[in-house]
Amino acid sequence: MTNVIKQSGAxxxxxSFHLGEQEFCIDIMAIREIRGWAPVxxxxxxxxxxxxxxxxxxxxxxxxxxxxxxxxxxxxxSERSAIIVTDIKGKLVGLLVEQVSDMMSIKAxxxxxxxxxxxxxxxxxxRGIVALEKNMVCFLNLDTVIADELTMAA
Amino acid sequence: xxxxxxxxxxxxxxxxFIGIGSLVVVGWYSxxxxxxxxxxxxxxxxxDKQVNDLRFANExxxxxxxxxxxxxxxxAVTAERKTTLEExxxxxxxxxxxxxxxxxSAGLNxxxxxxxxxVDDIVKASNERLPALVAGxxxxxxxxxxDDDIDAAGGRIKTVLDVVAKATSEAxxxxxxxxxxxxxQSAVLQFxxxxxxxxxxxxxxxxxxxxxMKGLNAVRRSMNRIAEGxxxxxxxxxxxxxxxxxxxxxxDILRKATVEKDRAEAAAHEARLSVDRERTENETERQRxxxxxxxxxxxxxxxxxxxxxxxxxQQIDDPFRADLERLRQDYNAxxxxxxxxxxxxxxxxxxxxxxxxQIRMAADDLAKRTEQQAASxxxxxxxxxxxxxxxxxxxxxxxxxxxMVEGTKAQAEKSTAVVREAMQAMERxxxxxxxxxxxxxxxxEIAFQTNLLALNAGVEAARAGxxxxxxxxxxxxxxxxxxxxxxxxxxxxQLVARSGAEVxxxxxxxxxxxxxxxxxxxxxxxxxxxxxxxxxxxxEQNAGLAEINTAIGQMDHVTQQNAAMVEQTNAxxxxxxxxxxxxxxxxxxxxxxxxxxxxxxxxxxxxxxxTPIPPRAPVVSTGFKPAVAPAQPGxxxxxxxxxxxxxxLENAFGGAPAKSTLQSSGQRASTQASPSxxxxxxx
Numbered sequence: 036m037t038n039v040i041k042q043s044g045a046x047x048x049x050x051s052f053h054l055g056e057q058e059f060c061i062d063i064m065a066i067r068e069i070r071g072w073a074p075v076x077x078x079x080x081x082x083x084x085x086x087x088x089x090x091x092x093x094x095x096x097x098x099x100x101x102x103x104x105x106x107x108x109x110x111x112x113s114e115r116s117a118i119i120v121t122d123i124k125g126k127l128v129g130l131l132v133e134q135v136s137d138m139m140s141i142k143a144x145x146x147x148x149x150x151x152x153x154x155x156x157x158x159x160x161x162r163g164i165v166a167l168e169k170n171m172v173c174f175l176n177l178d179t180v181i182a183d184e185l186t187m188a189a
Numbered sequence: 190x191x192x193x194x195x196x197x198x199x200x201x202x203x204x205x206f207i208g209i210g211s212l213v214v215v216g217w218y219s220x221x222x223x224x225x226x227x228x229x230x231x232x233x234x235x236x237d238k239q240v241n242d243l244r245f246a247n248e249x250x251x252x253x254x255x256x257x258x259x260x261x262x263x264x265a266v267t268a269e270r271k272t273t274l275e276e277x278x279x280x281x282x283x284x285x286x287x288x289x290x291x292x293x294s295a296g297l298n299x300x301x302x303x304x305x306x307x308v309d310d311i312v313k314a315s316n317e318r319l320p321a322l323v324a325g326x327x328x329x330x331x332x333x334x335x336d337d338d339i340d341a342a343g344g345r346i347k348t349v350l351d352v353v354a355k356a357t358s359e360a361x362x363x364x365x366x367x368x369x370x371x372x373x374q375s376a377v378l379q380f381x382x383x384x385x386x387x388x389x390x391x392x393x394x395x396x397x398x399x400x401x402m403k404g405l406n407a408v409r410r411s412m413n414r415i416a417e418g419x420x421x422x423x424x425x426x427x428x429x430x431x432x433x434x435x436x437x438x439x440x441d442i443l444r445k446a447t448v449e450k451d452r453a454e455a456a457a458h459e460a461r462l463s464v465d466r467e468r469t470e471n472e473t474e475r476q477r478x479x480x481x482x483x484x485x486x487x488x489x490x491x492x493x494x495x496x497x498x499x500x501x502x503q504q505i506d507d508p509f510r511a512d513l514e515r516l517r518q519d520y521n522a523x524x525x526x527x528x529x530x531x532x533x534x535x536x537x538x539x540x541x542x543x544x545x546x547q548i549r550m551a552a553d554d555l556a557k558r559t560e561q562q563a564a565s566x567x568x569x570x571x572x573x574x575x576x577x578x579x580x581x582x583x584x585x586x587x588x589x590x591x592x593m594v595e596g597t598k599a600q601a602e603k604s605t606a607v608v609r610e611a612m613q614a615m616e617r618x619x620x621x622x623x624x625x626x627x628x629x630x631x632x633x634e635i636a637f638q639t640n641l642l643a644l645n646a647g648v649e650a651a652r653a654g655x656x657x658x659x660x661x662x663x664x665x666x667x668x669x670x671x672x673x674x675x676x677x678x679x680x681x682x683q684l685v686a687r688s689g690a691e692v693x694x695x696x697x698x699x700x701x702x703x704x705x706x707x708x709x710x711x712x713x714x715x716x717x718x719x720x721x722x723x724x725x726x727x728x729e730q731n732a733g734l735a736e737i738n739t740a741i742g743q744m745d746h747v748t749q750q751n752a753a754m755v756e757q758t759n760a761x762x763x764x765x766x767x768x769x770x771x772x773x774x775x776x777x778x779x780x781x782x783x784x785x786x787x788x789x790x791x792x793x794x795x796x797x798x799x800t801p802i803p804p805r806a807p808v809v810s811t812g813f814k815p816a817v818a819p820a821q822p823g824x825x826x827x828x829x830x831x832x833x834x835x836x837x838l839e840n841a842f843g844g845a846p847a848k849s850t851l852q853s854s855g856q857r858a859s860t861q862a863s864p865s866x867x868x869x870x871x872x
Binding site for chain 1: 645665
């Protein structure tokens, strides 16, 4: 926990989490709150990664299995799983992740673009790669990740 | 071929018969065929004649009709012509059927209906219309017409009949040809069969007759030989299987019988001659024998008379004749044997003397040994006492061990209860560990929730921008605390899990201990059972010792009886001595070849001279034990060791002390009462 949160334009505040063995992160400003796992109400005729709906203090919001959405095996929800409630273009969406690992602030120039060799469609998921000392973290582009889902929900 | 003579003859006869039979059959068949053909030609001949008659009748009708027409001026038909016409027409009419039948059988193509119609026409014209015309004086034209009709019909009939006549003659010729051909053929066939049959039959007869003649000639030659006196050579042809073979075999049997008879006659003659020779020899033998026997009897009588006087020295030395020599030898052997026996008896009587002395000495030895036996019985008794004491000690030890085993058993049961308690304690530790685990889970949950709260606070602080910066630091600290709490909780959980496993192991060990203790308890019970059986065995051994006591008492009794027996033996020895002396007197009556009376033999055996029978109490034949033992130096009266032993044993076993005391006191009383029976004397 060496990182220090700084209120500077040159810094990005991020929250990192685990999906399987991999680590991903999103912009902290997109997060509304983080809460523990609670059972969801399944929705008919939705894609596999849409787990269902939860009641967040009266507001009904969809919950998405991020691992499944990113093409990995389904997450096995446990008591230690967490739901990150995000605000994407004014809509609230719950993201199921295995474990929230850290909050940190990084310099804007540390964010490197994804290699161009990856096709455009897949590259759109990723805003860039954060190279840390121990590992690399994929900075997810929530707009792309949730875009389809939002259109469906609309 | 193995055939008898009759079979051979039969074969020839049957061959000839078959040849003749086939000749007869062929002849019969051909004659049958020829006669049939001839009969056919006869039938055809009759028909031929009839047809010729018909042709003739037809012509007659035509001629008569013509005559009537020519004589029509007379206006009448003469009766002669009328008769001719009527007869011929009737014959013609009747012949139609014969023609029909023949043409059918010969297969001729003749229109019988037309023929019949023509016949009817000509009959009608000649028999009815012509007389009518004649009587009526009809014009010439009418007569011409009727003449034409009759000619035409007659011509047609003639043509038909010609055809038939030709056919009949042809058929007749054919039948005759057939008959001739058949007869020729049969003649050739008969000749061939006859020739074959003659050759076959003559061949068979020649072969069979040669065979038979060969056999007969062999037999005839053999029989001629026998008739000339040669009966040694055997008859030929006996191996044949037919009648000739049989004749040969019979002849051979006759030959053998003759040979046997000749041999028997020769043997009988030989035997008769030898019998005559023997008879004459026997006569002279007998006279010589009678004289010899008389001489032998006289010598033997003299020898026997000497033997009756007790003289055993005489032998008959003059040899007897061969068959009586045995008698002499037997006499000599008897005398020698008797002499030897008497000598032996003399020797034996002295030997008996010495033996009786030895028996006396042996009886003395026996007496000494009986005393030794009594001493041994005493020692046995003391040993038994020792054994009894040892036995009692071991019995009490065994009982003690039984009690100890009982204690051990109780201890083992107590240990089992302790183990059970230890098990319960282990279970309590286990449940406490589970409780701790639950609490740790709660702490972990709290740490997680705190972490979430800190995260949310961090998010809120970030959203607050510059204003929330300090709050963000606090949130970070809280998160770290929560993480440490979570790590500590995880460590405790691991420790609890390890202690749970240890408790599990402890519980298993305690269970094993419990089982081992149970096994020890079971073994202890077994040991206890064994101890009980050892004690029982000791008791049984006590009973056994009592039985041994009884046995020793019996042995004591027997020892006393043995002593009495020795006394009896001594008396018997004395009697034996006297009897021996009497025997010597009897034997001295005989004279043996040694030249002295048998009885004069021998001084008394050395033993007798040197060791006179010690003076004893006079032998009483009715009682075997002396009433009072003579007091001898070096001897002491003492109580029977066996009796003493019994007393000691009873004391030692001590199963019923009162009874044993009673018995021993009774024993003592009896000892005092009859000292004579308890005196342990040396014989």
